[in-house]
Amino acid sequence: MPGQTSSLRLPSFLHGTFRSVQQKTRREGLRCSEQHRKDGTFPEPQHLLEVPPGEVVLAHEVVDIQRERPAWRLYMVSNLMGHLSETSSGEGLNPFPMRNDYETHVRETAWGSLFFATTYLHPMSAERMAQRLQAVLRFWEPLQGARYLFKKLGATHTLEELMAAACGWALDAWSPEKEASVQVRLEKAAERMARASxxxxxxxxxxxxxxxxxxxxxxxxxxxxxxxxxxxxxxxxxxxxxxxxxxxxxxxxxxxxxxxxxxxxxxxxxxxxxxxxxxxxxxxx
The missing domain is CATH 1.10.8 (Helicase, Ruva Protein; domain 3)
Incomplete structure (x- = not known):
């Protein structure tokens, strides 16, 4: 894929203490909202930071118990999305069309693809989940470089372990062949979901x-x-x-x-x- 790198990079607004990331994702959400209302597009993150190999990325809020410590807080994309429907004047907008557009936009990044594949966000239809899994699979190599915390305190996961934990239901329902690797099963599940009657x-x-x-x-x-x-x-x-x-x-x-x-x-x-x-x-x- 053009522009894809072998190392995982996350927006700078997802790194820092909890309070810092909370503030930065709010600002980013308002920035995205403003541009989308003007021309229907979203701005690219202003700064991308490389995640050192083996460093831990927080993929769920339940494991974020040391909030004063700087960390990679991927799950806080949800905070950004919560502000997409706001304007700088505080006026509220219908959130769903813009959230759908934002998902489509950031699924073309490694960090965005992983967030949407591992986060419970409507819709969870076969069509939408196929798109989410296909996006993660496109960025499999860079995403493998990090380790992830997800729902279980102290248990760091490889990418395969994270996807099995977050999308085990999809594997069981759409690719029950347990002898294959998680990556192969995800590929089969995504393919079957995409063409499902x-x-x-x-x-x-x-x-x-x-x-x-x-x-x-x-x-x-x-x-x-x-x-x-x-x-x-x-x-x-x-x-x-x-x-x-x-x-x-x-x-x-x-x-x-x-x-x-x-x-x-x-x-x-x-x-x-x-x-x-x-x-x-x-x-x-």
Whole structure:
């Protein structure tokens, strides 16, 4: 890819203490917002810094417990995005079109591709996740140079370990061949997601449903929800927008769908029960 280097470089606004990065990403978000409103483009970062080989990059806020220490804070791209919908005068804008445009823009960088592939941000559809995984794969070599902290304190990850931790659901749903390397499985998953039909998505979703159900204790109608026939029938009733939301088979999206089904079953049962007389009460048909 033109302009790609073998070393990982991050914008200077992602390096420093937590407070420093918070301030710099806010300023960068406002700068991006202003230019995008003028001409529909985004400015390039003013300074890129090379990440020394083996240095740790924080990829999730939960592991950022020493906030007074300078560090590479990749996850703070989310703070930048939170300010894309602001103006210097404080006026708010519809955030979603600009966020989508910004994602498309920075996925063409190593740091941007990794942020969007490892961060839970809507949409998590098959189409969008294919684009995110393909972007990471294009920058695989420079991204391999760093080590990453993600969700688990003290556990530094290689790039393969990070992607397995962040996108394990995608690997399980779309590339279950566990004998292959993570990189190869990601390539297969991205390819399958990119060309997936509705039926392909349903099969991937069904592979993930049992994992989603087993991860959540608060579902009240587990036996019904675990029935593949019920799942197929439920998926068949989804309108295109609702189906696209779950088409990637992301565990969090499937859980939201399962809880929706669970609640509707509870309401239906309560309605059915309410039509029958309680003990000691006469029945009126």
């Amino acid at each position: 509705r039926d392909d998505c349903i099969e991937a979703i069904l592979r993930q449903m049992s994992r989603a159900i087993s991860s959540e204790r608060d579902l009240k109608h587990r036996q019904v929800l675990a029935d593949p026939t019920f799942q197929r029938e439920g998926l068949a009733t989804l309108d295109p927008v609702s189906f696209e939301r779950v088409s990637g088979a992301c565990t969090a999206e499937l859980l939201a769908l399962l809880f929706d089904w669970d609640d509707k079953m509870g309401v239906h049962q309560a309605f059915t029960f309410s039509r029958w007389p309680q003990p000691g009460c006469p029945r009126h048909d």
